[in-house]
Amino acid sequence: MFDLSGKSAIVTGSTRGIGRAIAEALVAQGARVVISSEDAEDTARAAAELGQPGIACDVADDAALARLVDFALAELGGIDVLVCNAGITGQAGPFADIDMDDYARVMAINLRSQVVLTGLALPHIAARGGGAAVLIASLSGLRGNGRINAYALAKAGVAQLARNLAVEWGPRNVRVNAVSPGFIATELSAPLLADEAFMARRMAQTPLRRPGNPQEVAGAAVFLASSAGAFVTGHNLVVDGGTLITDGS
Template sequence: MAFDPLCLSGRTAIVTGSTQGIGLGVAQALAQAGARVMISSEDPQALVAAASSLAQAGHDVHGIACDVTDAAALATLVEGTVDRFGGLDILVCNAGITGEAGSWDLGDFDRVMAVNLRSIVALTALALPHIAASGDGSVILMSSLAALRGNGAINAYALAKAGVAQLARNLAVQWGPKSVRVNALAPGLIATPLSEPLMADESFMARRLQMTPLRRVGSVEDVAAACVFLASPASGFITGQQIAIDGGTSITDGS
């Protein structure tokens, strides 16, 4: 049989925030590549619906409800995955919230940091020993285009996502000697339910597409394909990187 560098057969993955949007697309793509996938969400009903849909499509997918700000729930997610599938090879930390636009309210700041950064620190600490034991694992942290540029509207979110990118670099250095790769993805404007209000704003879209060399909005599949790449042997010598999936928005001045 020919070597397939994108094959994930025999691998087990956890994807957080995976009942809709990018997270669900990532879970589906990893499963299509052959991985066993544990999806998670704090919404039990959405979790059951997503897991059932993926299983009906023939994928080996299970779900565990998890509030990522709850340390005990994170431990249950990791241990439940290892118990069900026999190990852990891939972790995709996707769960996140935007917070209040333009706000410096410290309560909102704390919530955003707890979900978007602190939870990833806690989850990776629990998962990485299991991933290292697999012998060739991959961790993918969801950052954002907001981490690469100044932003006056989503202050705490941008700060947290910049922290996520630095966390990927730190973990890559710490866990590289144990054959674990850690990278971050920085999506730009992606067509999801969360971005629908922006996409409905004609003036915003005119400016954004002018600043995007590919002149289109990204798709969930664009991000999911990058996750498959980073989870697979195809990216075997890539670690500690933040890869922008933004159609080039981050590299142009819009001219």
């Protein structure tokens, strides 16, 4: 049910962290995957390591997104699966102190890029008879937070984008879902992992009492991309060790 042999996929931000784990998991299930990130050197390295085609893509650039889709069509012959993973956290702090230039960049990369890329790719997925898109949202888009401002707002928008697109594209057999990771151990979260006070507080709020790992998010993405998730669309799958549902007791 999880087999993706013969399927073609795009994963943005797939050279490290969660995106890299998703790309590896799709490849392990038999898919061909276009690797991409804004860094050309990282993209070439990761593509070579995975034995997959790769192209540098700044997702804030609409023309670059169009080139990404054209590249996938040329290299793979079509698109069956799209994973919109690329994102940035931006500057932390309350909305009262927000830098609007930083806000604009966070929204452009985390939300606008997914609107543009799904608009470019979903018609091709539909033309193949259907498939799936997985949009990476975040636990921060489901809870209030005093410091994660534009990022949380953008990620809440991503979950709503998945719902809207699921309604729009469902009649053409295209499923669209979101995945909302909680606290995941990656290079980007290394400073928090080293912060004993933060970790004690956060793990007390997490029933499984540990951070997640990128492969656990990748497993959710494979489920949603494969026939195992064939009757799931418009859903926001939370992968957070239970943080969302606990009161910390």
